[in-house]
Amino acid sequence: MIPFNKPYSTGLELTYISDALSTGKISGNGKYTKKCQDFFETKYGFKKTLLTTSCTDALEMAALLIGIEPGDEVIMPSYTFVSTANAFALRGAKIVFADSRPDHPGIFEESIELLITKNTKAIVPVHYAGVACDMDVIMDIANRHNLYVIEDAAQAIDSFYIGKDGIKRALGSIGHLSCFSFHETKNIISGEGGMLVINHEPFLRRAEIIWEKGTDRAAFFRGEVDKYGWVDIGSSFLPSEIIAAFLFAQLENLEKIQKRRLYLWEMYYQNLEEYSLLTKIRLPKIPNFATNNAHMFYLVCKNVDQRTKIIEALKNEGILAVFHYVSLHSSKYFGTKHDGRKLMNTDNYSDCLLRLPMYYELSDLEVLKITEIIKKVK
Known part of the structure; x- marks a missing residue:
């Protein structure tokens, strides 16, 4: 697990x-x-x-x-x-x-x-x-x-x-x-x-x-x-x-924690870079005005179906990957209060973004296993 x-x-x-x-x-x-x-x-x-x-x-x-x-x-x-x-x-x-x-x-x-x-x-x-x-x-x-x-x-x-x-x-x-x-x-x-x-x-x-x-x-x-x-x-x-x-x-251990998380983030990126080009899955982008603190590693899938397939493939191997926010403008509470504007990018992230496991004790072999399972999903 x-x-x-x-x-x-x-x-x-x-x-x-x-x-x-x-x-x-x-x-x-x-x-x-x-x-x-x-x-x-x-x-x-x-x-x-x-x-x-x-x-x-x-x-x-x-x-x-x-x-x-x-x-x-x-x-x-x-x-x-x-x-x-x-x-x-x-x-x-x-x-x-x-x-x-x-x-x-x-x-x-x-x-x-x-x-x-x-x-x-x-x-x-x-x-x-x-x-x-x-x-x-x-x-x-x-x-x-x-x-x-x-x-x-x-x-x-x-x-x-x-x-x-x-x-x-x-x-x-x-x-x-x-x-x-x-x-x-x-x-x-x-x-x-x-x-x-x-x-x-x-x-x-x-x-x-x-x-x-x-x-x-x-x-x-x-x-x-x-x-x-x-x-x-x-x-x-x-x-x-x-x-x-x-x-x-x-x-007191901030630098040690950050060093490990950044290493894991880079390992994810390198292992999935070629796959992302083949499948049109997007990897995280760090703008030139920003630095990376390796808080999370995520994929932006082509559509909901592709995301669901990856979640299921990982789940079948005992690996938990999760999506993130539901658009607040379309939420049960706020939906009727929204002014009707279409927020296309927001809705796309709600439908397609998938977060992968990320924590200090995640091992190199576990990252390799996660990425290999993902790469089998087309």
């Missing part, structure tokens, strides 16, 4: 969890929370980071920070996880779905400006598979129309955008806000968990208040105020120190 995903343990998780227990503080915003946040701020140049219980929570914090209200419009790709939309729909926003790129499931940047109205408040690009959207284009549009940009970087840890100026910037460091996931299916995990990145100076203080249930509790513990109280809206977004301790063990 080869599963689609297998969570990886570095061996230090239990050691750090035990250490967190010994501190007598496991409720959050303690020793390991600070270690994780310092790691990200130092390594990637994020202005401020706040660990959250999930990427969903980070997105909901972002919606609160930019002041989403009923009637506001938020532009995002339809080919994404429901949390991307839910965070803003919960605040009453109208979600305006954009199509995907023809060559990649990320948002089709050229379509964004046509969707902007006087009610548009934000653009939410999703860095699908850890591959950057064209952030120069998106930030230019946002700046000209006075819009916020919130990067959904759930899959994008340790991935970068190469700007027109030649400067390489970490994904998550470019928009006003960004959101990461440490769900067990991601490169770096804590079971459940996420992070909000604040790059926009005016949001720094309020983000911490929202994070701390609408109180200035964090400032109190730093000795900046003599008591704390309810000063804004907020919720319980902090993860426990147990989650943070687990995550820190992963972060």
Whole structure:
């Protein structure tokens, strides 16, 4: 049996969890929370980071920070996880779905400006598979129309955008806000968990208040105020120190984990490159402005039937390969709310994209077995 995903343990998780227990503080915003946040701020140049219980929570914090209200419009790709939309729909926003790129499931940047109205408040690009959207284009549009940009970087840890100026910037460091996931299916995990990145100076203080249930509790513990109280809206977004301790063990092994995943990704690509040309199956494309963090390896099949045949061929050998999102614009909940535009690329990815097993402990022989089975399907 080869599963689609297998969570990886570095061996230090239990050691750090035990250490967190010994501190007598496991409720959050303690020793390991600070270690994780310092790691990200130092390594990637994020202005401020706040660990959250999930990427969903980070997105909901972002919606609160930019002041989403009923009637506001938020532009995002339809080919994404429901949390991307839910965070803003919960605040009453109208979600305006954009199509995907023809060559990649990320948002089709050229379509964004046509969707902007006087009610548009934000653009939410999703860095699908850890591959950057064209952030120069998106930030230019946002700046000209006075819009916020919130990067959904759930899959994008340790991935970068190469700007027109030649400067390489970490994904998550470019928009006003960004959101990461440490769900067990991601490169770096804590079971459940996420992070909000604040790059926009005016949001720094309020983000911490929202994070701390609408109180200035964090400032109190730093000795900046003599008591704390309810000063804004907020919720319980902090993860426990147990989650943070687990995550820190992963972060210490980031380079090792990434090296292995990139090796496996390249092995998939090399083994399937010739086959893809013969069968018209598309392999992942990395645009020249993006880097690859090997979050996933996927195929884009010619049609649903071809994808089904590959899934069945793998399943018969005990290998689990899975498709991904159903287009949100055509979902049971949103279908009647959509404005009727055809999002052809999005629907094509929903019908034809197939994700192959990808995890640290996947062996070379297992990748070889997977690719050999796929190559027998015509």
